[in-house]
Amino acid sequence: ETGVTQTPRHLVMGMTNKKSLKCEQHLGHNAMYWYKQSAKKPLELMFVYSLEERVENNSVPSRFSPECPNSSHLFLHLHTLQPEDSALYLCASSPTTGVAGELFFGEGSRLTVL
Amino acid sequence: DAKTTQPNSMESNEEEPVHLPCNHSTISGTDYIHWYRQLPSQGPEYVIHGLTSNVNNRMASLAIAEDRKSSTLILHRATLRDAAVYYCILRDYTDKLIFGTGTRLQVFP
Numbered sequence: 001e002t003g004v005t006q007t008p009r010h011l012v013m014g015m016t017n018k019k020s021l022k023c024e025q026h027l028g029h030n031a032m033y034w035y036k037q038s039a040k041k042p043l044e045l046m047f048v049y050s051l052e053e054r055v056e057n058n059s060v061p062s063r064f065s066p067e068c069p070n071s072s073h074l075f076l077h078l079h080t081l082q083p084e085d086s087a088l089y090l091c092a093s094s095p096t097t098g099v100a101g102e103l104f105f106g107e108g109s110r111l112t113v114l
Numbered sequence: 115d116a117k118t119t120q121p122n123s124m125e126s127n128e129e130e131p132v133h134l135p136c137n138h139s140t141i142s143g144t145d146y147i148h149w150y151r152q153l154p155s156q157g158p159e160y161v162i163h164g165l166t167s168n169v170n171n172r173m174a175s176l177a178i179a180e181d182r183k184s185s186t187l188i189l190h191r192a193t194l195r196d197a198a199v200y201y202c203i204l205r206d207y208t209d210k211l212i213f214g215t216g217t218r219l220q221v222f223p
Contacts, residue, residue, distance in 0.1 A: 002157070033211075043158070043201075043213035090157050103150075103211060105157030 003027045006091050006106035014114050015081060021109045023074040023091030029104070031097045032074040034066060035090040037108070043090065049074060050097045081113045118202045123218040126192045134187040134217055136202030141182050146205045149176065149187050151198040152216070158201065161187065197221045 004025045013019050023032065034046040048056035049068040063085075065077040074091055088108040094101040119137040126132045138147065149161040162169055162176045164185075169176040175188040189196055199216040 002159070004157075035213075042215055045211065092157070102160040102163070103158075105159065107155075107157050 002104045004091060004093055004104050004106035006109050008109060010110045012112045018079040021076040021089055023106060025072055025093040029093040029095050030071055031094045033092040034076055037088040083113050086111055086113045118214050120202050120217045125220045127222050129191050132189040132192045134200050137184045138204055139183045141204055144207055147185050148203045148205050150201045153198045192221045194221050
């Protein structure tokens with residue numbers, strides 16, 4: 001138990017659906033992240049939020065839309081996804097952004113796009 | 115982005131020490147060396163990090179070469195629960211944590 005909770009753990013959606021992934025942390029951290037882990041590929045950083053402001057957008061397609069309403073919650077809104085977007089989506093938090101801090105990861109949301 | 119190079123896989127027996135190597139020849143002076151591990155069906159878990167000096171914590175030790183171009187994660191007594199993919203990562207001032215493919219550690223009873 002890392003203190004970072006992701007829901008749902010599993011999601012199956014069609015290409016025309018709209019769904020959202022949710023991440024929640026009550027560790028008092030100020031930075032939150034979305035990572036994507038595809039089969040047999042390294043984890044890819046998607047978005048970084050610091051104090052609810054997006055500080056990094058790693059050339060992610062617009063069909064992925066993040067939202068950080070407060071420092072404890074992070075969402076990833078999904079619409080018109082492609083089958084190649086099927087992956088494990090991991091949320092993480094850290095006390096601050098910066099080189100030395102430790103990241104706490106959730107267990108991930110396994111997304112399947114049909 | 116600075117890159118790291120790790121062996122694809124390593125094996126160990128239970129109760130034996132494990133030395134997981136990592137090369138990072140393009141490391142810059144301000145990059146921290148982080149290690150994470152990922153157990154099956156879980157998110158990555160922080161193991162240890164350091165800058166220049168060797169580091170110890172309850173999970174492992176980190177030995178950093180004097181020129182900082184390589185480092186070694188040391189598990190002093192491997193257990194079956196240590197079987198995981200271990201990632202060596204350089205974290206720079208931009209806060210990016212760029213994962214490579216890691217080393218898959220198998221531990222045999």
